[in-house]
Amino acid sequence: MAFVSIRDLRVAFSGVPVLHGIDLDIARGEAVGLVGESGCGKSVTWLAALGLLPGKARVTGSVTLDGEELIGASRRAVEKVRGARIAMIFQDPSSSLNPVHRIGRQIGESLALHRGLRGAAARAEAIRLLDMVGIPSAAKRIDLYPHEFSGGQCQRIMIAMALAGQPDLLIADEPTTALDATIQAQILDLLARLRHETGMAMVFISHDLGAVSSICDRATVMYAGRIVERAEIGALFRAPMHPYTRGLFDAIPDLDAERARLAPIEGTVPDPKALPAGCAFSPRCVRANGFCRMEEPDLKPQPNGGEVACFYPIPAPQREEAFA
Amino acid sequence: MTPLLQTRGLVQRYVTGKSLFGEADTVRAVDGIDLSVREGEILGIVGESGSGKSTLGRMLLGLEVPHQGEVLWQGRPMPSPRTAAWRELRAQMQLIFQDPLAALDRRMTIGAQIAEPLEIHDIDRANAADRVAELMDRVGLRPDQARSYPHELSGGQRQRVVIARALASRPRFLVCDEPVSALDVSIQAQVVNLLRDLQERDGLTMVFISHDLKVVRNICDRVAVMYLGRVVEEALSDRIFSDPRHPYTQALVSSIPKVGQGLEGRIILPGEPPNPACRPSGCAFHPRCRAAVTACAATEPALEHHDGRLAACLCLSEREAA
Numbered sequence: 001m002a003f004v005s006i007r008d009l010r011v012a013f014s015g016v017p018v019l020h021g022i023d024l025d026i027a028r029g030e031a032v033g034l035v036g037e038s039g040c041g042k043s044v045t046w047l048a049a050l051g052l053l054p055g056k057a058r059v060t061g062s063v064t065l066d067g068e069e070l071i072g073a074s075r076r077a078v079e080k081v082r083g084a085r086i087a088m089i090f091q092d093p094s095s096s097l098n099p100v101h102r103i104g105r106q107i108g109e110s111l112a113l114h115r116g117l118r119g120a121a122a123r124a125e126a127i128r129l130l131d132m133v134g135i136p137s138a139a140k141r142i143d144l145y146p147h148e149f150s151g152g153q154c155q156r157i158m159i160a161m162a163l164a165g166q167p168d169l170l171i172a173d174e175p176t177t178a179l180d181a182t183i184q185a186q187i188l189d190l191l192a193r194l195r196h197e198t199g200m201a202m203v204f205i206s207h208d209l210g211a212v213s214s215i216c217d218r219a220t221v222m223y224a225g226r227i228v229e230r231a232e233i234g235a236l237f238r239a240p241m242h243p244y245t246r247g248l249f250d251a252i253p254d255l256d257a258e259r260a261r262l263a264p265i266e267g268t269v270p271d272p273k274a275l276p277a278g279c280a281f282s283p284r285c286v287r288a289n290g291f292c293r294m295e296e297p298d299l300k301p302q303p304n305g306g307e308v309a310c311f312y313p314i315p316a317p318q319r320e321e322a323f324a
Numbered sequence: 325m326t327p328l329l330q331t332r333g334l335v336q337r338y339v340t341g342k343s344l345f346g347e348a349d350t351v352r353a354v355d356g357i358d359l360s361v362r363e364g365e366i367l368g369i370v371g372e373s374g375s376g377k378s379t380l381g382r383m384l385l386g387l388e389v390p391h392q393g394e395v396l397w398q399g400r401p402m403p404s405p406r407t408a409a410w411r412e413l414r415a416q417m418q419l420i421f422q423d424p425l426a427a428l429d430r431r432m433t434i435g436a437q438i439a440e441p442l443e444i445h446d447i448d449r450a451n452a453a454d455r456v457a458e459l460m461d462r463v464g465l466r467p468d469q470a471r472s473y474p475h476e477l478s479g480g481q482r483q484r485v486v487i488a489r490a491l492a493s494r495p496r497f498l499v500c501d502e503p504v505s506a507l508d509v510s511i512q513a514q515v516v517n518l519l520r521d522l523q524e525r526d527g528l529t530m531v532f533i534s535h536d537l538k539v540v541r542n543i544c545d546r547v548a549v550m551y552l553g554r555v556v557e558e559a560l561s562d563r564i565f566s567d568p569r570h571p572y573t574q575a576l577v578s579s580i581p582k583v584g585q586g587l588e589g590r591i592i593l594p595g596e597p598p599n600p601a602c603r604p605s606g607c608a609f610h611p612r613c614r615a616a617v618t619a620c621a622a623t624e625p626a627l628e629h630h631d632g633r634l635a636a637c638l639c640l641s642e643r644e645a646a
Contacts, residue, residue: 185581210581211581213582213586237583259542261520264513
């Protein structure tokens with residue numbers, strides 16, 4: 001049985017549905033990438049699962065952790081999971097840290113809450129965690145305030161806080177997006193190393209396909225609140241089958257190819273209040289026909305082991321040609 | 325041929341941490357930059373936060389007065405800011421920012437905002453409506469969108485509005501400061517293509533400031549890499565990305581996550597970009613450099629020609645001398 005299992009998760013904000021039934025399984029220790037553009041629901045999925053959405057959000061469906069249901073569970077039950085078994089880090093570390101408290105105290109809070117550590121024991125553990133995430137001279141810097149650290153170091157501190165509860169699953173929501181290129185490389189390296197050392201599972205939410213491919217085992221692509229494709233990293237990146245996935249790859253400039261015009265996906269992401277009929281991607285899709293604009297495709301298993309929600313997925317021969 | 329725009333020994337410094345008693349710190353955000361931009365070319369400026377790339381962009385437009393050095397427009401010094409001559413020149417040079425929502429007025433329609441520069445610079449006032457329609461068509465906006473407000477448009481469309489407005493005064497030169505960083509991948513490609521069209525069709529000259537190396541590689545003809553206020557390497561775009569020579573450029577290029585490559589073979593730089601307020605001695609990059617030798621802490625390398633590029637690295641100079 002999967003460690004975390006999401007079934008038909010739906011979210012609506014003030015009556016407008018933004019998540020249209022997500023099924024997702026995370027096994028122990030695996031790293032899953034969640035890819036898509038802004039507004040596709042990749043963050044909302046996890047905020048809903050952890051009960052972090054505001055009151056106006058209506059959440060239905062099921063999220064189980066080792067068989068225990070989280071949706072509709074009591075606040076105490078969810079709080080036992082949040083931070084302790086599933087931790088989350090966000091894009092902007094400086095807005096997630098409290099500017100008026102020393103970082104040692106902020107990490108100590110997690111340690112007291114999730115592991116009952118206090119005083120000298122908590123301090124020693126906080127130093128060990130800071131050391132583990134690569135903050136130099138941690139023992140001295142534990143008493144500094146967040147503004148005394150750079151953006152990359154604040155993200156390391158956030159990761160240390162997330163690790164304080166010894167979670168089985170870390171949700172990293174665009175953890176490197178706000179960081180400089182060389183720091184981004186450091187944080188990706190750190191996440192890969194921590195996963196290796198602790199054996200925790202990881203969900204890596206990002207719009208950066210390169211970053212996802214470098215640290216995940218498999219990836220799920222979302223568009224307008226639905227999963228449109230998922231597969232093992234290798235299969236997905238060698239031969240994307242959904243026209244949207246393929247479009248995302250084509251839109252990224254290639255470092256080694258000619259400096260030619262880019263191939264954008266025309267149009268824009270649909271407004272959740274006015275979703276097109278049929279497949280939500282059909283107005284932007286070069287392969288779509290009248291049928292796509294009437295019927296909605298289901299996520300169907302594919303010979304490569306993945307799943308695709310498309311009536312006319314990109315067939316194999318054409319894909320090989322494109323990658324030759 | 326005189327370059328369209330040229331900088332000579334450009335320095336900008338800011339005074340920070342001024343207290344009643346202590347000495348005030350001066351930060352040299354830009355520390356001696358010589359660049360030239362030829363007519364019709366796109367010059368990329370690459371660097372991490374704090375490398376001084378945005379400050380440089382603002383000085384190129386005369387929005388900030390350099391502490392030392394000068395900016396030459398067609399070989400002549402830039403007039404001082406807020407003078408009549410400067411205003412006239414400003415019609416020929418425009419700036420495009422990262423965040424289009426912040427650059428637009430939320431209470432004005434798109435059409436009115438695109439027309440505004442026409443009023444300010446007193447161009448085509450009689451035919452303003454036609455000119456706005458023409459500009460909107462050029463950046464790929466529908467005519468009916470002239471009546472929309474910024475919040476009714478998507479991020480990519482807003483950036484098109486900002487570009488249309490920048491083009492209204494028929495500029496010859498654009499400074500684009502992270503113009504696509506806030507946009508989604510699929511939309512980013514649309515805007516990059518639009519900028520490329522402007523260069524190819526209208527011969528627009530641009531300075532393209534970005535930390536997104538893939539986009540820079542795609543759109544720029546020539547690239548200058550900045551580290552702590554100085555240019556450390558400058559070369560043609562193809563050359564600098566296929567064969568970077570400065571150890572910093574090498575690390576930058578290798579840090580770009582490539583699809584299907586994993587984490588192997590990348591150069592992970594230790595440490596963080598240093599604070600410009602306490603610049604390391606000698607070569608500013610030496611504390612993070614894997615090729616650094618003792619001399620790097622003492623001697624500042626000059627930007628010199630090496631094998632078809634400019635680079636500032638002692639090790640490169642020594643290897644060639646040997």
